[in-house]
Amino acid sequence: MPITSADRSRTERIEILSPEGVRDFSIPVDLPADQLLSLYRKMVEIRLFDERSVKLQRQGRLGTYPMILGQEASQIVPASCLKPKDWLVPTYRGQGAYYARGMRLRYSLLYWAGDDRGVKFPDENNDLIFAIPVGSHLTQAAGLAWGEKLKGQGGVAMAYLGDGTSSKGDFHEALTFCAAMKLPAVYIVENNHWAISVPREKQSAGKTLAQKAWGYGAFGVQVDGNDVFAIYKAVSEAVTRAREGHGPSVVECETYRLSHHTTADDAGRYRGSAEVEAWRGKDPIARLKIYLERENLWDADKEARLQKDAAAALEMEIQAYEAFPPPNPLDMFSENYAAAPWHLIEERAELQKILETKTGEENLPVLPPAEGRFP
Amino acid sequence: MPITSADRSRTERIEILSPEGVRDFSIPVDLPADQLLSLYRKMVEIRLFDERSVKLQRQGRLGTYPMILGQEASQIVPASCLKPKDWLVPTYRGQGAYYARGMRLRYSLLYWAGDDRGVKFPDENNDLIFAIPVGSHLTQAAGLAWGEKLKGQGGVAMAYLGDGTSSKGDFHEALTFCAAMKLPAVYIVENNHWAISVPREKQSAGKTLAQKAWGYGAFGVQVDGNDVFAIYKAVSEAVTRAREGHGPSVVECETYRLSHHTTADDAGRYRGSAEVEAWRGKDPIARLKIYLERENLWDADKEARLQKDAAAALEMEIQAYEAFPPPNPLDMFSENYAAAPWHLIEERAELQKILETKTGEENLPVLPPAEGRFP
């Protein structure tokens, strides 16, 4: 036949738990109650952290902070599909992913207060610091996955990225490597519809972001990113595929950034409230709560206790964060090379001399008003 | 339905003229005889040039040269679908594309002899110099297309790239821009199965390269890249789509690099002759010749005359090339800025002083043996 079909593809979209909290049981998801409840708790806890962090920033007790409000499911669930020794590479909007892996919130606060000591992950984990230049972590994740393949013990690397970041050439080269070499990698595209002020439509004329996967010969699927069950099903299957040597996947979680891009941003400048309100109605936590209650797995008392415990635990983390002694400026000279070359020894000595002339002004830095300062 | 199809795609492959020279008339292609014959002539002429250039290089009369043997159709036909004022951005393996646009072969020779005066395109054309860092011209072509869209006169930008180059992030960002902004761009992927020594399969796990287009919401199609009719149909339709404001296309021409990567390469090191022989049987010129003869559009006399005329014309171009006076080293200081800054005036004066002490050694440079020197 002169005009033949060289290849065809179809990108699926998975929805299991409706915004009204109704679960479609026709799609089997192997998610036991205790696990489901622990996901719910983490989502509630991280939302509390998110709200509190914004307050701290407004009070000048924290630096610029990127909110995850509305993305709790796409943050918590994918990372929860990993084993500690699997690699996790989130984005700067990744407090949820790190928290799902057991990172202590005091360190997240410390990091966003501009303190390098905040880069502290549980020792037993393989968590990587995120990259601020968006997308630049994606080929690194491919390298981590490559290493896991060479080790041959079924390890996996998971990287998060945003809808805007899927436009970067880094995404292309990372997926090209992973698919061509069948690397055990899972890429979670958190499509929250906005890249600062640029809407999803302007990033790609493609109907979905997941369908980019096909071009590389990788697996791609789109899910309701506010639906714990859909995310869990798609991501755990992707992780299994990776572990079993079937190559990389792209899981697009369609969610929404309910808040500003960061505390330095004013979303009111570029989007209407109608869209935001519509998405509030699809809240990932609310719908799961309704489901859990209907299934008699949850009730008002449990909720009240969770809120109380979470608030108390968070308070402790905030106190621990603010109790950190000021950083020693000389620390910046450690860990640049395994052994410091002459010029760094010289420069460190110079800084030391300078510091000796200065007097203790090392409290929490006075933070600038955020308005339009930086995203 | 819980699991729905978010989007589907199908990448077509077009074959019209079989390797045996049999044309499938069930697919209409509006290609009048005179045009078809002129395409044939150009293909024959550029092959002659290609063979001769290799000889010149072996004789030390030319620098490293990238052969197009076997790719005459994918070189000549796409560029022939453009108007002079459309933009053409070929690759370094682009003598055919430039020739189709009327560039004089003496300049191609001059360029590959390492002489900047070889960058000389017909004044009435919008031809851009190719980029040696592969893929780095693709976003520039997007910008050219963007300009044409703004001018609103139906202009188009066409860029060529190779199978290996389709792995570069540049391709991703270029297609993302073109599709998101519906720019009048056409990307010709000359899939000649090799990126120096790396086979097509190692570049992408995708079944075709054309299917990458879908991820961007662009149009993609694969054609037999040794089939003049298939290429002409796909490319002219892509150009029309672009002109009429329907956005970018990717046309993958599946062809084969019958020769080494360049005169500096030895393909025998990394591929067997069986594959090469198989592809010789699909020669784009031979099959077209059979067809033309069967249609009584061509015969042995015509062929003899063409060969004779082409050889004579080529001889003249080679003589013209070698008759170029040596370049003036001081010329390198012209055209760096509209007005030369002090440091270039100073440096130029210094070079002038140096040159005055030297004596005429400015003949064609003695070229080094190419072996493994550079691709």
Place this chain on the structure above:
Amino acid sequence: MPELNLVQAVNQALHQAMEEDRRVLVLGEDVGLNGGVFRATEGLQQKFGAERVVDTPLAEIGIIGSSIGLAINGFRPVCEIQFDGFLPSGMDQILCHMGRMRNRTRGRHTVPMVLRCPHGGLIHAPEHHSESPEAYVCHTPGIKVVCPSTPADAKGLLIAAVRDPDPVVFFEPKLLYRAAKGEVPQEPYETPIGKARQARVGSDVTLISWGAMAHTCLKAADMLDKEGVSAEVLDLRTLTPLDLDAILASVQKTGRALIAHEAPNMGSWAAEVSALISERALLSLKAPVRRVGSWDIRMPLFRLEKHYIPDAERVLRAAREILAF
């Protein structure tokens, strides 16, 4: 004359540049409705439309590469790279193409574009938001590099950059966006590219800098004044082509030169300035040239940035050393 801060001056320059030349386009991330994350492009899209003020996809190769294409095709693109730390992801276009096209095509294709990029630190920004990458660009032929320190210069130099027939990388000191205020003439005007500004007249030592560090040097000059030292302050404004005459004239007068800047010190543009001074004014030097830059390590997160980027005190200490030489 109206008083503007630096980002307002940039914004006004862009408004006037777009008004006077229809070929001028503004493109980048969030430059449209949002008016840029620093508000540098505020109001442009409302005024000139979404065809001329374009929010692009998030892709720096695309932004710079398509700007080169637009420039070749007769337009005057002014693209924005949102932060200095994101310049490297588009670096290939800058290093391999932007400044070469004119020479490669023997003048047939030129690249009259401006690449705007915030510059420098000290605003408590996240990682990769406080870099000073000028050295990478200054080492690359065919490009002009500008970094103003006052609102008036920012406007005049940006208008000059947009009118320039060659590519200009325009670094905007983000610390000064709001901190630097000054009188700015309302009408469009050019501040010549390639000319330094004598920010302070002095006789004992020349403090050379650009961008935000020019203000640090002025502060240090005041401190030196109290010590009875008369410091001249030179604000380079343009990094390439360098105003060597102004530099040498000042150093020949004072006999002492100090270069202050925000980038890691080694291989910085300050090294070029220091080398040129010693190579060309050796006999005028009463003391070694001194460079005061950031330490040669990655910039720490912002809580320690004030110990990383030189402050007036560090400039003062260094000046004292060469004065005591």
Place this chain on the structure above:
Amino acid sequence: MPELNLVQAVNQALHQAMEEDRRVLVLGEDVGLNGGVFRATEGLQQKFGAERVVDTPLAEIGIIGSSIGLAINGFRPVCEIQFDGFLPSGMDQILCHMGRMRNRTRGRHTVPMVLRCPHGGLIHAPEHHSESPEAYVCHTPGIKVVCPSTPADAKGLLIAAVRDPDPVVFFEPKLLYRAAKGEVPQEPYETPIGKARQARVGSDVTLISWGAMAHTCLKAADMLDKEGVSAEVLDLRTLTPLDLDAILASVQKTGRALIAHEAPNMGSWAAEVSALISERALLSLKAPVRRVGSWDIRMPLFRLEKHYIPDAERVLRAAREILAF
């Protein structure tokens, strides 16, 4: 001792590095069956298999980025960027990540990788195949930069680089791949990173360089010898960390310094060396430091490259100038 040329020495170093450490991987374009376009990786895939010697897709961000990931994950990747002119397309990973990971993670994640890249011109290569991009890398903290000029140093430094716990960018002067021959010990050995080589002892002037230009300096030294001038030649070998002691010791002895290199002169690594000498050995200088680099324009196509990159005559002329100062 067997005599090898520089590319053979590189090849031997890679063979031995892969033998002694299973974590060592070689990746890049055409490094496998083809053995690299210069044959630097010849025979590696046949010997160590396609799992450890990998032909990657054509994607420099991918090559460098995945190498960083592999290094973090416990491997010792040695990646090849096929030509200097293609380094910029992977520059983001070099500038923003390669040298920062250790510091950003307080030492938890390190990047023990080597990035090999041919360097320099004069082999009549096409455009973008003859660049000298060392300045871009040297200005970036956290990375070591090496550029040998002899087969013995190439082998010893490459083995040292592979064993180094931090990222090393290893520039290989392509002109010397075959032109430079010399005795190379058979067994594996390290040449210390950070130490310059005194290639010629002299007393009147110090000629400083690296890579292919070291040979140009030796040639110029012979010419000077005929003029009764005793030139010392210093081959830096490592660009960062710089062997400042060796440089200053020599200049204090000779009182005159000339730095020759292949990159455009302004903002080059030679500027850093020149600045450091004048800043730290001012009183020993009998004449201004002189830099001899390529012109500050794009490198022309190869027919004119010999007029672009300094030759021994240009070094000689410059040396005469400072000797006559």
